[in-house]
Amino acid sequence: MRIAAAALALAAFAPVAGAHIVLEQKTAPASSYYKATFMVGHGCAGSPTTSITIEIPDGIVNVKPMPKPGWTLKSRVETLPKPYELHGKTFTEGVTEVSWSGGSLADDNYDEFIMLTRLPDAPGKAWFKIVQTCEQGETRWEEIPSEGKTPRDYKAPAAMLEIQPVQEHKHH
Numbered sequence: 001m002r003i004a005a006a007a008l009a010l011a012a013f014a015p016v017a018g019a020h021i022v023l024e025q026k027t028a029p030a031s032s033y034y035k036a037t038f039m040v041g042h043g044c045a046g047s048p049t050t051s052i053t054i055e056i057p058d059g060i061v062n063v064k065p066m067p068k069p070g071w072t073l074k075s076r077v078e079t080l081p082k083p084y085e086l087h088g089k090t091f092t093e094g095v096t097e098v099s100w101s102g103g104s105l106a107d108d109n110y111d112e113f114i115m116l117t118r119l120p121d122a123p124g125k126a127w128f129k130i131v132q133t134c135e136q137g138e139t140r141w142e143e144i145p146s147e148g149k150t151p152r153d154y155k156a157p158a159a160m161l162e163i164q165p166v167q168e169h170k171h172h
């Protein structure tokens with residue numbers, strides 16, 4: 001009885017978005033190193049997930065994906081729309097897409113796909129578009145909410161990260 005009640009409470013209060021592919025940490029300061037953890041809560045209409053492909057939003061750089069045992073990791077490197085500087089070096093190329101494939105994640109299991117990134121100096125919302133491929137079918141998490149709407153208003157929203165202004169500290 002208690003388990004049933006708890007499950008019911010969860011169903012009533014958990015945001016629907018929690019079951020999609022979302023970032024564990026949805027806010028982070030500008031100009032910081034950010035560990036993006038993508039939470040995969042289900043497959044495609046019950047079918048197991050066999051690959052996850054994530055498009056890196058413009059301005060998010062120095063992308064270092066974490067390898068996963070049982071999955072083949074691939075990064076696409078391209079000329080960036082805007083070069084960036086880190087540690088006094090200028091980079092004109094960078095990772096624009098990351099994929100993990102060849103694994104199998106059952107619909108009733110949960111897993112995380114992780115990459116280290118460097119966030120841009122400008123605050124604002126960044127949207128990671130994700131293609132989830134399954135044994136049967138795929139889901140394209142690509143919808144970007146229009147003004148006044150939130151990811152919850154959509155069936156397959158892209159994963160959102162809110163890049164926040166850097167707090168001014170006096171260090172000296």
Ligand SMILES: [Cu+2]
Pocket residue numbers: 016017018019020021041042
């Ligand atoms: Cu979902």
